[in-house]
Amino acid sequence: MINKKTTLATLTVCGVLALSGCTLNQMVKKSKEQKVAVTPNPLEVHADQVKFTAEATLPVKMLKKKTTYTGNIAYKYGDKKTDVGSIQFNAADYPNAKKESPVKSQEFNFPYQEDMRRGELTFTGTAAKGKKSKVSPELAIAQGIITTSRLAQDAVPVVYAETGYNPDPEYKPTYVAFYFDQGKSALKTSEVRSKRGKFLDAFIADKNVTKTVTVTGTHSPEGTERKNKFLSDDRAKQIEKFYRQKMKQYDYKSQADSVEFVLKPVFEDWTVLKDSVNSSTILQQEQKDQVLSIVDGGGEWEEKEKQLEKLAFWKTLFKQVYPKLRNANTEILTLVEKKTDAEMSAISKRIVEGKDTVGALSEAELAWSATLTPIVEEKQAIYAVAVKNYDSWQAHNDYAATQLEMAKKSSDPAKKAQLADDAITHLETAKTKQETAEVYSNLATAYTIKGDKQKAADAITKAQSLTGNDQVTKAINATKGVQQIRAAQYSEAAATLSQAGDDASVLYNKALAQLLAGQNDAAVATLNDAAAKDASNGDIYYLMAVANARAKKEADVFTNLQKAVQNKSSLREKAVDDLEFAAYKDSEGFKNSLK
Numbered sequence: 001m002i003n004k005k006t007t008l009a010t011l012t013v014c015g016v017l018a019l020s021g022c023t024l025n026q027m028v029k030k031s032k033e034q035k036v037a038v039t040p041n042p043l044e045v046h047a048d049q050v051k052f053t054a055e056a057t058l059p060v061k062m063l064k065k066k067t068t069y070t071g072n073i074a075y076k077y078g079d080k081k082t083d084v085g086s087i088q089f090n091a092a093d094y095p096n097a098k099k100e101s102p103v104k105s106q107e108f109n110f111p112y113q114e115d116m117r118r119g120e121l122t123f124t125g126t127a128a129k130g131k132k133s134k135v136s137p138e139l140a141i142a143q144g145i146i147t148t149s150r151l152a153q154d155a156v157p158v159v160y161a162e163t164g165y166n167p168d169p170e171y172k173p174t175y176v177a178f179y180f181d182q183g184k185s186a187l188k189t190s191e192v193r194s195k196r197g198k199f200l201d202a203f204i205a206d207k208n209v210t211k212t213v214t215v216t217g218t219h220s221p222e223g224t225e226r227k228n229k230f231l232s233d234d235r236a237k238q239i240e241k242f243y244r245q246k247m248k249q250y251d252y253k254s255q256a257d258s259v260e261f262v263l264k265p266v267f268e269d270w271t272v273l274k275d276s277v278n279s280s281t282i283l284q285q286e287q288k289d290q291v292l293s294i295v296d297g298g299g300e301w302e303e304k305e306k307q308l309e310k311l312a313f314w315k316t317l318f319k320q321v322y323p324k325l326r327n328a329n330t331e332i333l334t335l336v337e338k339k340t341d342a343e344m345s346a347i348s349k350r351i352v353e354g355k356d357t358v359g360a361l362s363e364a365e366l367a368w369s370a371t372l373t374p375i376v377e378e379k380q381a382i383y384a385v386a387v388k389n390y391d392s393w394q395a396h397n398d399y400a401a402t403q404l405e406m407a408k409k410s411s412d413p414a415k416k417a418q419l420a421d422d423a424i425t426h427l428e429t430a431k432t433k434q435e436t437a438e439v440y441s442n443l444a445t446a447y448t449i450k451g452d453k454q455k456a457a458d459a460i461t462k463a464q465s466l467t468g469n470d471q472v473t474k475a476i477n478a479t480k481g482v483q484q485i486r487a488a489q490y491s492e493a494a495a496t497l498s499q500a501g502d503d504a505s506v507l508y509n510k511a512l513a514q515l516l517a518g519q520n521d522a523a524v525a526t527l528n529d530a531a532a533k534d535a536s537n538g539d540i541y542y543l544m545a546v547a548n549a550r551a552k553k554e555a556d557v558f559t560n561l562q563k564a565v566q567n568k569s570s571l572r573e574k575a576v577d578d579l580e581f582a583a584y585k586d587s588e589g590f591k592n593s594l595k
Contacts, residue, residue, distance in 0.1 A: 024134040027127035033059035043144035047488035077119030157475035161394035163367035185234035209335035220322035233265035396430035437468030490517035504534035538568025
C-alpha cells in the first residue's frame, strides 16, 4: 500500500514537471514572434553614455499562468560583452495576455568605451516557471554605436595679457593761463615776460607736433567785466594772435596750417567762479558757502552780483578771487613722441642678446615688441627678459602662453606634457600676483593639453567669474563650448560658441553642436563658413558629409567625403565603419568617394 502511494506521488510530480517543461517550451517557441524596438537605432553615445529605450512586445498567448519572461539586454562588441539590464514580464501583471499583447518599455544606459564603436545590442529571453527556466535564441535588436558627439575638438586658445602700450597716435595736453586787467583784453607785456609767457614761447620754439590749441576766455562777475560781452572772446583771440606770431617767428611754415585753433569765450557763466571759490585757500568754508548759496540761488545775474557785493568779505573776493577769473586758459594738444615698431623690435633684440640694457624700453614697449614677431621662440625670449626684470603677472602669463603655443604644435606626447607643466608653473606664479581671466583661461588650456578635464573645467569656471577683454571672453567661450558638447548640452554649446569668435576650429565645434542639437541647416551653413577659412581641413568636410547624410542628400555626402579623405587620409577608414553612412556604404558612389 505504501509503495503504491509513493509511486502515485512520484508520477504526479513528474506530470507537473512535464507540464511545466511543456509550458516553457511553448513560450520559447512563441517568443519567435516577439518584437523589440530600440530608440535610437543605431545606438548613439552622448556625454560618454549610451542611452536608449527598449520596448518589448510579446505575442498574444505567449505569457502563461504563473510564469515570467525576462529579456536580458547586452551589448556585444568584438569578443566582449557588457550586460546592460533586463525587461521582465510577470504573468500576474498581464491578466489579459491571452487576448492582448503584453508591452513593456524601459530606459537603459551604459558607459561608452573606445572599443565599443562597432557592435550590436542583443536581447535574450528567459521563460521561467517555479525553479525551471528555458532560454530563447539571442536576438539582435540594434546596431551600435554612432560616435558623432565625440568629434568635438579640444579648444586650446592661448591668451596674452594686454601690453599696456598704445600704438596709435596719442596727444598730451599742455596748459598755460594768461591773466588780464579788469575790463581789458590786451595781452600785457608783464604776462608775456612771465614764467608762463616764457614757457609758452619755448614750447612753440620746440616745434612740438601740435593738433589743437584750445583757448577759453573768461571774465569776472562784476559789472565792468560783464557789460563787455565781447571781452571773453577778445581775450581768447589775443592768445591765438600771440601763438600765431610765435609760429611765424620760429618758421613753422606749412606746419602752422595743421594747427587747429578752437576759441571758447565764456560769458555769464558762474562755473569758473564756483570752481575758484571751492579751491580757494583764502576764503573760509563759511564764506565759501555764502558765495555758493547766492550763485546757486534764484535771480538774474545782476541780482546775484549785487548780493555778492554786500558780503562782508567782498573786498577779499574782489581782490583775491576775481582777478584769476579774468584770463584765457590755453590747452595745447601735442603728439606724444614714440619709437617706431622697427625701432622697438631692434632694441628688444639687443636686450635679449645682452647688447643693451632692459631700461632701453619700458615694460609696455618690451611687451609690445613681442607682439611684432610671429616666431614663438623670439616671443619667448622677450618674455623671459620681462619675467627676470619685472616679475609681473603679465610677464609670467605671457611666457606661459608661448609654452602653450609650443605644446600645441608638438607631436611628442612627453614634450607636450612637459611644456604644459612648465606653463602651469608660470601661470600659478602669475595667479599669486593677480588673479585674472587671462591666467585662468590659459590654465584651462594647459590642463586640457594634459587631459585633466576636471581641472580644465574648474579653471574656465574661475575665468568666467573674472573680468577680461574681448579676446579673453572668446577664449573662455571656445573652451566652455567644447565642455558643453562633451556634457551633451548641445543647444547651450551652440550659443556659447557663437560668442567665441570665427576661427575655423571654433566654427567646426559650433557646427557640431548645432548638428547634435538638431539644427542641421544651421550646421551646414556654419561648416561652409569654416571651410572658407580653412579649405584644407578634412574634419570640416567629414562633418559636412555627416550633416548631409542626416539630411539624406546623397550627392553632397559623396562630394564632401571625397574632400575629407583627400585632405586627411585617416578619415577613409573611419567613414567605412561610421554608422552615419550605413545607408550608403554599399553604393558605388560611397566607395568611389573614398578612393
